[in-house]
Amino acid sequence: MLDQILLLGSIAVPLAVSLSFFAGWVRDDEWVVKLACLGFGFPCVAGILLFIKFDGTVDGYCFEILYEKMGLQELGITFHLGLNGVSSPLFAMAGIVGLAAGLAAVFSGAKRLKLYLALLCFMQSGLMGLFASVDLFFYYLFHEFALIPTFIMIGLWGGRNRRGIALEITIYLTLGALVSLGGLVALNVMVDAPKFDFPTLSQALSDIALHDSTQAKIFGLLLLGFGILVALFPFHTWAPRGYEAAPTPVSMLHAGVLKKFGLYGLIQIGAPLLPEGALFWSPWLLWLALGNVLFVGMVTIAQGNLKSMVGYGSVMHMGYCFLGIGVCSSLGAGSAVMLMAAHGLSVSLMFLLSASIQRRSGTYEMGQMGGMAGKTPILACFFVAASLATIGLPGFGNFWGEFGVFLSLGEQPSHRIFLGLAALGIILSAVFGLRAVARIFFGPQSEELTAHENKNPIRDLGLTEALPAGLILAALLLLGLWPRGISDRINKEITDRYAKVDHATLSLFLPPCCPVPQGGEESNQTTPLQVSPPVVLEPEER
């Protein structure tokens, strides 16, 4: 019962805090800050507690809550919450990033702080709800709840050209959301299951197999819609511009957490429910994801503005997640989940630190910085750690995710070319990550920075800034040093759900003379191309 309260509370508490701000019940500034800390703290604590309590050996969902009466019964929509192996790490990640973003917002000293925190709390409640929903409709609805404050906050507190960018991002994301909604509705109509939630749908789909072309159409819709939302290669242009203009906590929450919506959807619904559709689109997805890695990676190198570099970098690393999904195997999907959790942490850390750097140097232009390491050693340490995590060095969570994705690419001979090209991406991210470190913290101090320093002396990271950054970094390190923490929880869910996908992939890639393995565990043991779940990765550091 406590678990259910924690789960529901992680959505309800921030929502209640936000509504009480909107309604104007809280007038005292001190109380605003206290309540906001409660609104961000509760989901974080709940997320971590539930993640620890989550039992990776259980089938399906834990901590379930079901209200039949809410929603449209005739369409099978019910209010149904719960966590499974895929969602529980992401849920915890959302809580941690949310708390860090919330703390950053509380101490940011923004104008009209109450409204700012109210919108951010609203967004946080949507984010927690999105990973906690079992029902597809509420999953979508919570996503919209998190999306709408994004537009408003970019418009109100954004950087330069905020009105234009708020409009652009609204149109792009509405298009993505509508197309993916179309895909979900198509799924609902075609399957005609009694309920519109993940388990019922997968049950129904295993009973009646949809025709291949139907699967391909629905998966195509989902891929296009989610692809726009996650900034898949040709549809990515909104993302870096939006992140550059958005206030830092919004960039953190959007790039770190909200963008995982689409990937989460593809992993939970797309491939396991529509394996043939996923296979049909797999080559497309792989090439486009490669576009993310290579093309966007090169664009990232060219950026002189720190915040837009971080924005482009986050889009680039989405490519690895897409590669993991595009492989259509349990190893790929599991690694993608791992990478999503780690990427959410690392990219929000980068945004947080960029804002700290900007507060000291007065600019985001990396050309106007330099030599800050001597004055701000702690900030430099954090930033170097964050850059290394982004590049994907061992010791941080990103490493295990990217490593797993590369392993899954290596499984099929026909995917090796992607493996080779995607590995180049590591070099690209090393180039831009290390160059940023060098240009900001080392080398001679630029004249602009000196001029700025004369007016505003540069101080090192204080407790209010170190706290959120330390929180995220600790989580990243924990992931990197103890990946089993996640992989054990993901393992069963992904292996079960992807059994069909693995089988379909194998039968596609085996030479025609070989007998097609009949699925299930036995065949896995006899096949030469055995699919190894991510548990087999033993951390080197131990």
Next chain:
Amino acid sequence: MILGLELFGMKDSSSGRTGVIAIFFQSVLFVGHLLDYLFWHHSAALNFFSDMISQGLQAEVMRSFFLLSSLLVSIIGHRYLCRKGLKSGEFHHLTMLATAGLMLLCQSNHFLMLFVALETVALCFYTLVAYNRDSAKSLEAGIKYLIFGALSSALLLFGIVLLYGVGANPEAWGASYPGHEFMDPLSFQYLGNLMSENPDNLMLRAGVVLILAGIAFKVGAAPFQIWVPDVYHGSPLPITAFLGVSSKAAGFFVLLNLVNGPFEGMSEFLLPLLGFVATFTIFFGNLAACAQRNVKRMLGLSGVAHAGYLLVAVMASMQFAGDDDRAIWVLFFYLFVYLLASFCVFGVMGLADLPDENEHEFSHYEDLAKKSPWAGFVLVSGIASLAGIPPFAGFIAKLLLISVAYEAKLYLSLTAMVIGVVISIYYYFGWMRAIALPRPASFEDVEDAPDPWAGLSKTGFMKVVLVLLTVASIVLGFWQGPFGDVF
């Protein structure tokens, strides 16, 4: 009893000295009608006046729709008339007369009745559009509406005449229907049977197309939508709302009645035609609305786009004809949501104190949310509901519409609709942006213009009504009530 209510509505008009009486009377009517509807379920279809009028559950729902709409028009109109110093008696008289006509239109079961009711409505609207005689724009709009309206009535009448010609003597036109001597050649039932017997008859087809063209004028569907922006622009604000909501809804109800009643036999022929019209309407409305800076014109054109979405629902109802009237209820739900959202928007627009009320520009709404949070909120929620952004009811309405359209396999229209909705975000969001997001400070335009929102403190009753509408449109986003059980 139901007819009695209507007659009351007409009788009342003589006593319309002040708007307050009219508002009071209409709210009594509305509540009375709802009570009547709740306590004595008139689910059984009834026919009156030698089958010229038929009464069923759907018509009942639409009647409450029209009553609610005319009540709100009177409330907005009362404030409008007081401020403009126009006479109020005729205004409320004509509004109620038009509403009575609209109700009759919904119940008509005979082409003659349909035409007479339609003309009653149209005559009232010709006068109402030109009601503000001091304004050249209003008069111009009146003339335009009169000419286009007359043209559409002529088309409609011509179509009816063609049907009559074939119906009265089928053999002469190569059609066959035994036993035609005993039936009224203009009743829906007779023509329905005739058409399902002879779906390929050229003359019948021409009549059907002409009748649909006449209705397309009323709902503002392409290619008969040209009058919409001009007339919306010039009419007095409450009448713009009335045109946009009641007149359009009536058009759709008639269309629904026709394509699922007498024209059912022609479905094969009509579906591609309507599909083309819907797609064209969606694109025209949305693309043209993007270019507008004037709010009334923009609302008119966005109304055209909404007509396109509703046409998709009509097509879905044709696909399901016979076994499932879910699409019809989705359409009704959409109309109710559209009513709530439109009156939120028009109500707040009516509060603005502009020197020329026709010239509502986006720039007049700058920073409204700061100047008056509640008005800003009502307006933004109205626009968001029109745009279909969750958690407002507009989102649920669009979702249901997409879902029925998908089930009816109208993939092309569905695609057009999704693209249209995305385009519509551009202009709706532009307006919301003006209301809620402050413009960066610039030094060039120091404004001397008087603030249109200075008089917002003296709103009283309007505030209550508008907030109620907003609450309703949020609540419907979560709980669809009696509609929810039908889907």
